[in-house]
Amino acid sequence: MEKDADGFYTPAPVAVPAAEAEAQPEANPEAKLEDEEKAEAPTESAVNTDLINSTFEVSVTLADQQADSSSPLYSVKTFEELGLHQDLLKGIYDMGFSKPSKIQERALPLLLSNPPTNMIGQSQSGTGKTAAFVLTMLSRVDFDLNKPQALCLAPSRELARQIMSVVIAMGKFTSVQTEYAIKENLPRNATRITAQIIVGTPGTMTDLLRRKVIDTSDIRVFVLDEADNMLDQDGLGDQTIRVKKYVPVIEPPLQTILFSATFPDHVRAFASKFAPNANKIELQREELSVDSIRQFYMDCRDEEHKYDILVTLYTLLTIGQSIIFCQHRRTADRISARMTAEGHHVASLHGAKDATERDQIIDRFREGKEKVLITTNVIARGIDILQVNMVVNYDLPLMNERNHFRPDDVRPDVETYIHRIGRTGRFGRKGISVNFVHDRKTWQQMQQIEEQTGKKIMRIETNDIDVMEEKMRKAMK
Numbered sequence: 001m002e003k004d005a006d007g008f009y010t011p012a013p014v015a016v017p018a019a020e021a022e023a024q025p026e027a028n029p030e031a032k033l034e035d036e037e038k039a040e041a042p043t044e045s046a047v048n049t050d051l052i053n054s055t056f057e058v059s060v061t062l063a064d065q066q067a068d069s070s071s072p073l074y075s076v077k078t079f080e081e082l083g084l085h086q087d088l089l090k091g092i093y094d095m096g097f098s099k100p101s102k103i104q105e106r107a108l109p110l111l112l113s114n115p116p117t118n119m120i121g122q123s124q125s126g127t128g129k130t131a132a133f134v135l136t137m138l139s140r141v142d143f144d145l146n147k148p149q150a151l152c153l154a155p156s157r158e159l160a161r162q163i164m165s166v167v168i169a170m171g172k173f174t175s176v177q178t179e180y181a182i183k184e185n186l187p188r189n190a191t192r193i194t195a196q197i198i199v200g201t202p203g204t205m206t207d208l209l210r211r212k213v214i215d216t217s218d219i220r221v222f223v224l225d226e227a228d229n230m231l232d233q234d235g236l237g238d239q240t241i242r243v244k245k246y247v248p249v250i251e252p253p254l255q256t257i258l259f260s261a262t263f264p265d266h267v268r269a270f271a272s273k274f275a276p277n278a279n280k281i282e283l284q285r286e287e288l289s290v291d292s293i294r295q296f297y298m299d300c301r302d303e304e305h306k307y308d309i310l311v312t313l314y315t316l317l318t319i320g321q322s323i324i325f326c327q328h329r330r331t332a333d334r335i336s337a338r339m340t341a342e343g344h345h346v347a348s349l350h351g352a353k354d355a356t357e358r359d360q361i362i363d364r365f366r367e368g369k370e371k372v373l374i375t376t377n378v379i380a381r382g383i384d385i386l387q388v389n390m391v392v393n394y395d396l397p398l399m400n401e402r403n404h405f406r407p408d409d410v411r412p413d414v415e416t417y418i419h420r421i422g423r424t425g426r427f428g429r430k431g432i433s434v435n436f437v438h439d440r441k442t443w444q445q446m447q448q449i450e451e452q453t454g455k456k457i458m459r460i461e462t463n464d465i466d467v468m469e470e471k472m473r474k475a476m477k
């Protein structure tokens with residue numbers, strides 16, 4: 001199975017493993033036909049060849065990385081050795097996965113062993129954490145029992161929908177039943193959910209639990225994706241704790257699974273309380289972001305110059321796909337309205353839009369119908385769109401006001417930064433991130449990000465557009 005036009009998983013004819021791809025005799029047989037009709041349509045053939053070549057290149061570099069012991073994609077094992085049911089192995093191979101990543105290899109045996117043990121797992125963005133917890137949910141569910149058995153919480157409806165697409169793809173050869181706990185999905189008068197796996201956001205999940213639409217008496221797995229965010233008192237902490245209170249812990253024994261690319265110190269202790277006696281897989285600070293994302297910054301004179309530079313970048317933004325992050329919804333709306341009025345094609349997505357519109361916008365972006373998405377932190381975490389090769393921090397991410405030392409000392413939100421740039425460079429692919437810096441304060445904030453992540457952020461000259469473009473194109477290759 002491979003991702004369809006919606007970016008979700010649907011059946012594909014046959015996945016060609018990287019090693020076999022080279023042996024394919026004719027990547028594009030049509031290219032050989034020399035009749036008039038074909039001769040008149042060289043563009044399509046050329047595009048096909050390009051697509052095939054680029055898929056091939058990704059497969060080859062992926063195979064290299066999965067064989068490099070220092071890569072987060074490395075593994076010595078096969079999926080067969082991880083103790084998965086035959087039906088789930090079929091699902092995994094149908095998705096085109098051939099080898100586990102490091103987090104999958106390390107976490108799955110711990111997650112699947114009995115008696116069930118809690119897990120706090122950390123691994124860089126785009127390294128396959130979703131498969132680790134989805135396979136655990138699917139492994140622990142009794143498909144003959146028509147009752148909820150696994151709950152999974154994510155910070156946004158977009159991420160909940162994406163996780164569900166993975167549950168459905170990996171569970172394709174099982175009889176799993178699923179349901180969403182996201183806004184405007186179930187009718188208000190729904191009385192009972194019989195689905196075994198429920199994926200949602202904490203507000204709606206609480207509402208369904210409170211109204212007893214979800215019976216918790218057989219829940220055995222409780223997953224928090226983006227767990228540091230889900231437990232943070234400045235984020236969704238209160239709502240997540242409320243959900244947990246509804247779920248019995250002792251009978252059946254509850255396995256609590258927390259995953260994220262980041263676990264800042266201030267939530268680490270609470271995470272250990274929330275998932276007691278957990279197996280832990282942790283990253284060192286300098287390992288937090290992946291090396292395949294090249295990081296840059298651009299000096300802008302002021303706010304208006306930021307906009308001008310963004311417009312100058314437009315052609316580059318549309319080479320693959322790109323996500324532009326703003327601190328506020330109004331900024332996202334303002335710049336997207338202005339760019340649209342000037343004839344550019346951009347979409348904007350944030351939490352103030354209604355559910356149907358949000359679904360349409362992200363689906364169009366997944367399908368590649370929109371190339372440039374202007375947004376807020378709402379999709380900073382978890383969203384997996386492989387074609388995104390550029391992320392722009394139009395505004396650097398900043399801590400909530402209550403974490404400011406003084407009103408004039410606004411600290412950068414380093415965790416959100418790591419997640420934002422992680423929307424590109426997924427599973428070994430290349431990507432670039434660009435930060436706009438326009439005054440002393442933003443300059444200092446960027447330096448703090450550099451210090452705390454231990455990764456160099458390179459300057460890109462904005463005076464000479466050609467040089468700027470050339471440098472960025474090179475970094476994207």
Ligand SMILES: Nc1ncnc2c1ncn2[C@@H]1O[C@H](COP(=O)(O)OP(=O)(O)OP(=O)(O)O)[C@@H](O)[C@H]1O
Pocket residue numbers: 096097098099100101104123124125126127128129130131260261381382383384386422426427
């Ligand atoms: N073993 C594998 N082989 C090939 N591709 C994989 C494998 N595991 C995961 N992937 C793909 O890698 C991409 C990233 O995976 P995923 O979204 O689970 O990352 P993540 O670690 O959860 O990232 P984030 O921290 O951003 O949420 C997805 O497109 C997924 O299908």
